[in-house]
Amino acid sequence: MAADAGIIAIGAGIAIGSAALATAWAQKTIGAAAVGAAAENEKMFGKGLIYMVLPETIVLFGLVIAFLLWTKM
């Protein structure tokens, strides 16, 4: 059982860790572009913020899976 718990914990870690990496990767590119757009036109701030935070949902999927795994430990 203890070994199972360990494997599950590692799985949960991979789930949220890889999702977070993916989010960070996406945000890196979008963030740079959004700041550029906002610097040129202040009205783009709102839109830029939206584009910027869109990929955050990816990490939440990771979180939900990690949570579901965790409740099975």
Next chain:
Amino acid sequence: MFKPREMKHALIIGAKEDVEHTIELLHSLEAVHIIDFKSRELEEHLHIGAPTEKASGVSQSLLKLRSSAQLLAFEREKQTISEKQSEKLIQRDVTLKVQDLELSVHSLVETKTRIEEHFRKIDERIHQLEPFTAMDIPLELYQGYDHVGVFTGYVRDYKKLAESLPKITDEFELFTSNETDQMVALFVSKQYVEDAGKLLGDCGFTEIKLPEGKGLPAQFIEKWTDQQKELSEKLLQTTKDILEFRKRYAEFILASEEYLTIQVQKAEAPVLFGMTEHSFLIDCWIPADDIKKVKETLEEEMQGSLFVEEIEPKHEDEPPTLLKNPRPVRRFEYLLELYSIPNYRDIDPSFILSLIFPLFFGLMIGDIGYGILLILFGVLFMKMFKDSEGFTNIGWYIIIAGVFASIFGLFLFGDMFGLPFLPPPGETGEAVYTWSTLLGIHIPIPSLIHKMESLGMTQLLVISIIAGFLHLSLGLLIGIFVERKHNKKHAITKIGLLFVLTALTLLIFVMADWTIGQWLKPLKDSMVAPLLWNYLIPLVKAGFSFGGLLVPYVSVVFGVLGIVMIIIVTGGFGLVEVLEVTSHLMSYTRLAAICVAKAAMAFAFNMIGLGLILSGNIVIGLLGVILLIFMQLMVFALGALSSGIQAVRLHYVEFFMKFYKGEGIRFNPFRYIRKYTTTE
């Protein structure tokens, strides 16, 4: 409150000679949004108006005034005015006064520049002569020879020069300040000047011209330094004069600049009008509540020579947006406009934003300690940036969010700075830090949800999903309401999405059944109990097993119904929106995620800090206090920042996408908001 103010489209038509009077009246009414005539197709005989005759005069005065202010390095933000000045008084002699100001400023600034220039020149001369002080040869000896050529300057390779010169001739004198700094004065017989010049060139010679005059270089430098001292004093005096002058004229500059700006605005207004040979036409939007007043004032003042005609709005018209909200809600219009100004036909979501944004923000913080810190921080923020509208609004959001955070912290989570007041049930008070064990008194504030427990996290996730369901449904309902007339297809798709959303939420409820069940217990003795336990709960719970998951029949019915509706209306294309709404619902789990992440961070820091403080060693204890304060501030800052941004995002992305179009035109009435002048 939920719609922008109603606008009426109107045409104002009058005789050309009345145009200036009309402009004055419109400006004082402050209720007319003029549409640029250019943007319409020009009809025959109708052309764009030209600025009034006054325009060039006032523009010129304004330009002069601004250039004077610029020369004085006048900083408008730093100036205050004792009382607003009467426009009539300014009007009397503003042109002359501006001219005088320009002249005085120019002469003052010119004096200053002249002194500075002089000072700089002397500086340059001193700089040139300085190297020669070491050689101590009077200046007159450097010039005025018939048979001797003189070179003065730097050489890069002094050694080579000193060695090679005797090979050319022995009729020379070479002086140097000292051998290291390579400053030379070479006197050589005229016939060898050319060769010596060549040699110097090879040695990397840079010539320095000597000033004319008599006496030792040191004497010159002394004289010039004295001159510079005098100039510095003069410069100081002139700078003082300019400052004095700026102070004396500050109020005049502010008031007359405002006056002239208004005059220019009025004089150039006809550019927005349509003109025929003898008449003018103003195409405008007027708020429905004001149109009667505008009509009456214009017709009365112009004794009937002016016509205000209301015209039927057309579908392609784009009326400007003027939001109408009670004062506390009005602050949230800023957050809305940061996204996009609402369209005239949009539902104004400011009110919803003003409730739900701080609610989400507060829920994610969910701690009375950080809540109170947020309120203090918000107050400080508003005080610090009281001149900036945007920042004071943000300060206000932070304060309200702080209130919500405190309420959640007190009644739901029972937390202060990440520490619960009471230990979770089932754990002994010794093992965990709580306020009760730390302070040694029993603080009867229970935690209904323990963020750091498995059960608490599930409960938080379910709360997040419920919040998401309600928020998204509200968005979809508004969307259905908005689209019901213009675009029935969109409206039906949204109804389908609402069904799918309900199906998903029910599915999640059933999966987390035991969490919800617990909250429904207080309803057991109420009127709705039979309805709930006899019909609704069994209905939701009835389902089949699919891969170990219980899938309720209601979910299937709602889901299939919704998807079929969408497919019928959009032909399968709308299925993308089904995926979207699913991911949007999941997106609300960020409420729980941030709440828990912040609590976990605070928990870890508290373990470290309190461990040090309670170690028994005074030095380590003090270190622990400092460390704990620093770490708590970090949790606060990170938590507040991410909670704020995520709360904004849930509105901008998930909520607004369901109904909000934006990209409206701001209602911009023909007026000027006076700060320094009055018409009295």
